[in-house]
Every structure is written in structure tokens, then in C-alpha cells.
Amino acid sequence: MLNQEKRTFNFDPSLIDEEQLFTELTAEEAAVIEGGNVLYLSSIKAVRTGGDSRGKDEPYLLLNGRRIWGWKSMSQGQTIGINQVFFEGSGTQNLQLWEYDPGPNNDDFMGSVRIDVSRLGSRTARFRAIVGGRMTAYDLKYIVAPKVG
């Protein structure tokens, strides 16, 4: 189920090594996974801005069509920590990146990725798009971890 509000889970991302991919699971770990996983978004980096023709980008994220983060004003090269769990469950989820502009229907699409919340590990989702002739690039770091407790 989707969670728009911040919730507390018995999950400490600092315990997970960035490169760890959880390829080998113990029986106990596998049992935990049957209870579902959590999708934790670590940070987003504006590798290349360009969604806004006048200044900084104002990116925001939709999870399965619902806004879960942002917008936040971002400069090129800037990284913003998110550090929040937004989903628990499993299966493939759709994540879209948009750029906010004032006025109705003016926002710009900056790409989408599909995240399989059945696959444990720490990964980077790469959003790439062309907005008004400008290339945009955003990298989103996320962790899929077993839900505990």
C-alpha cells in the first residue's frame, strides 16, 4: 500500500552497505521477506538540470501516480537527502520525476523508472529526459530492504 506520510519502520539504513546486493539469503531472511519489503529513498542528485528555462529546477517524485516527494529547488550538481520509506510490499512500482512550473498543466516530465520492490538491494535509478531541447539527468539512490517486525 502507498504511504504518503512518513512512517516509522524497524529499519536502519545505516546498517546496509551501499554495495551489498543481498544475493544470498538465509531461511530467516527469506521468511521476513514474505512479509514484504520496504522501498527506502536515500537521496536524489541533479546531475544535469534543465527542466526549468528560467532558473533552478523544481523536481518532484510520483510513486504510482501519487506525489511522494518535492518539489524542491535544485541546482546542477546538488544532492538532497530524502531518507524516508515510501512503500511497503512487493512487485514492480512506477516512479516518475517531474519538474514543477507555476500554472495549470505546465509541469515537465523528466523520466520514469520501474522499481521491483521484490528485489532486495541498494541501487541507483537514473532519470534521463529532454525538456524544451535541454537534456536533464537525475540519479535517485534507493534501497529495497526486508520489512522487519
Ligand SMILES: [Ca+2]
Ligand atoms: Ca519546467
Ligand SMILES: [Ca+2]
Ligand atoms: Ca520550474
